Amino acid sequence: MPANLTPQYYEAEEAFKKAVTVEEKIAALEEMLAVIPKHKGTEKIQADLKKRLSKLRQEGQKKAKTSRADPFSIERQGAGQVALLGFPNSGKSSLVAAMTRAKPKVADYPFTTTVPLAGMMPYQDIFIQLVDTPPVTEEIIPAGLSGVLRNADVLLLLVDAAADDCLEQLLFSLNYLKEKKIVREDTAPGVRGIAPDKMLVLAARADLPQSPDNIQIMKELGPEGIEFFPVSNVTGLGLEDLREKIFQMLGVIRVYTKVPGKEPDLKRPFILKRGSTIFDLAENIHRDLPRLMKNARVWGSARYDGQSVMRDYVIQDRDIVEISQ
Template sequence: MAINATPMYAKAEERYRSAHSPAEKVAALEEMLRLVPKHKASEKLQAQLKEKLKNARETMVKSQAAKSGGHGPGDLFSIPRQGAGQIVLLGAPNVGKSSIVGALTAAKVEIAEFPFSTHAAVPGMARHEDVPIQLVDMPPIMDGHAQPGMMQAYRAADVLLIVVDLAAIELIDQYEQSLKLLTDHQLRPVSMPVLEFDEDEEAAIPKRVLVVANKFDTPGAQDNFDGFKELVGGDLRMIPVSATTGDGLPAMMAAVFELLNVIRVYAKKPGKPADKESPFILPTGATIHDMAHLVHRELAEKLTTARIWGGTVHDGQQVHATHVLTDKNVVELHFP
C-alpha cells in the first residue's frame, strides 16, 4: 500500500479489524478517516472508507432498533479498555488465570482449587514499570469451547495470554484447545508487535498472543516446560511464570509491553518538571503532532513548537511536529 499510513492509522485499522459490534466499527472507521493521509494516492482508500462508514452507520442504527435496549451475552464479558492496552487471559480451568491477575493487580479475583470459580470478566490494573496495563480475568474455556460472549472479549483484546499449567498432565491439550478456539474463530495467533493484515477482509485476523506457562514453582516444572516447548514448537513466545512465587511475572509484563508496540512519553509544562505520574501512551512511531492531539485535541493543529528531552536528541532540543517520538521522551508542547 503506497499511502504511507501512520502508526496512529494502523492502530485504528487494527481496532476496525477486530471490532465486533457495529458501534465499534463506526468508531474505528471514523478514526481511520480522520487519520488517513490526505493525498492523491489515498483518494481511492478515502472513498472506500467513506462507503464502509456509511454502511456501518446504517447497520448500527438497524441493530440498535432491533435490540431496543436488550442486553446480549457479550455484556458480561465486555470491559471498557483502560491503560496502555487490554490484556485478556485465556485458558482451561485451574491453570491459574485468576491467580495471575490477583498477583499483579488489586482486582478481587476468585481463586479456588475447584474449576469454574470465575464467572464473569474481572478487570484489574497491572504495571510494567510506570505503564498501566489492564489485565482481564475470564472464566475458563471447556474442551476448546467458550461461553457465548467470551469470544468477543478475546477479539477486542490487544494481547491474549494463553495460560497453561506446567503441573497438569493435560498441558499439551490445554494449549492446543486454546489455539483451536482462536483458529476456529478466524483469529491467527502471532507473537509479533507489528501486525500484518490480509487485504482480504474475510481472512483470519492476526491476534497478538503470549503463551504463559504457569506453576513454574511445582516439582519438575523446568523439564515440563522444556518438553512442552520442544513438542509444540512454533513461533509463539512462551514464558514460564509462577503466580504463587511471582517468578517470571515481571518478564511476562515486559513481553506484554513489547507486544503492545506502544511508547510512553511525559508531558512537561514550560518551567516545570515533567509529569512523571501519568505518561501518555502512543503507538510506536507516533509523532509530536500525534501527542498534541492526545494532550489537547482542540489546540493540536495550532501547535507552534515543541522541545524534547531524552532519547537520541540533545536535551531541550526544539523539534518539528513531524518528529518521531521514542519511549520515555519528555515533551514540552507550545500552544499559542
C-alpha cells in the same frame, strides 16, 4: 465479470451462517470483507457486506443501550488491555490476583470465573488492564468469549504446565483461536484480531517438579515457533519479567509534557503508539493544538536537551515534550 470467490471467503461465509451471537456475525462479515477478491466483479457483494455489517453494528449498539449491561463488554482502561485465556484451574484468576489489585474468586474447583473480571496491573508509572475470562474446555466455550479476546491488545494463553493434559490444553486453545480468526497473520484495516506477535503462551505452575519435563514435551510435540514463558503465582517466578514483556508487546510509549518555564509533569504520561510523532502528541492533548502550535522542544531522545524539533519528529518512550503556541 465473474466474482471468483476464494475458499477463504466461503469458509468465512460458512462461519457467518453458523454464528449465534451478534459479535460472531460481525467477526465473520469482517473476515468476508477482508478475504474477498477486490475487483469489479465483486463490487456489489462488497457493498452488500458493508451494508449488512453496518446494520449489525447498529443493532449491537442499540441492544447494548436498551438492555442490561453485557458482562462480556469490558471497557478498555489504562495503557492497554490484556486478555487471558485458559482451561479451568490453569491459574488465570491467581495470576490476575498476583499482578493487580483485583480480587477475583480463586478456588480449586473448575469454572470459578463465570464472567470476565478486569484488574489494573501497575507497571512503573502506568497501569495496564488485565482481563480474566471464564475458562474453556473441549465441551464448553462461553458465549461472548471470542469478542473479549478479539478486542484485546495482547493475549495471554495460560497452559497448566504441571497437568498431564498440558499438551491437549495447548493444542485445543490454539485451534480455537485459529478457527475463530482471533489470532491471525493478516490484520487488515477494519478487521479485528490479534497478531501472532501479540500473543504469549504462559507455562503456569512452572515451579512444580513435573513442569520442566512437560514444557519440553509441549516444545517437541506442539506447533513450531511457540515461546513458552514460565510463571508461578506461588513463588513469583517470571512475574516481574512478565510485566516488562507485556509492556513491550503493547507497542506503546510514555510521553511527559511540560509548560514553558515550568517543571514537567512526570506523574501522568500520555500513552501513544510506538512510532508516534510530535503532531500525534499534540492531537492527543487537544484537537486544535496541531493547528495552534508554533514550536516543540524535546528532552530525552533528542541530540541535546531542549532541542527544537519539527512536528514529524518521532518521539520515544519517556521523552519530555514542550509545545509552545
